[in-house]
Amino acid sequence: MPHGKVPSDFPYSQQSGHIMLSTWENLILGALALLLLFWMQPGIKAALARSKQTPSDWPSVIVPLLMVVMFVLFLIAMV
Numbered sequence: 001m002p003h004g005k006v007p008s009d010f011p012y013s014q015q016s017g018h019i020m021l022s023t024w025e026n027l028i029l030g031a032l033a034l035l036l037l038f039w040m041q042p043g044i045k046a047a048l049a050r051s052k053q054t055p056s057d058w059p060s061v062i063v064p065l066l067m068v069v070m071f072v073l074f075l076i077a078m079v
Contacts, residue, residue: 021029
């Protein structure tokens with residue numbers, strides 16, 4: 001493509017159809033993401049501190065997960 005010509009589908013990438021952002025837009029989005037992380041940092045620290053003090057409850061995770069796996073295996077076996 002010659003210098004200075006803009007493709008007809010300019011803001012969109014040809015592979016995915018998503019809108020492509022310019023460098024300054026990517027920088028602004030990155031800066032906003034960092035600001036959001038710094039803004040939420042006190043709450044994140046408090047949540048991590050609370051999670052370290054609570055007892056873990058692994059059976060409440062493992063039992064439903066095993067039931068889903070067994071159900072999927074049952075469905076596969078029925079085919």
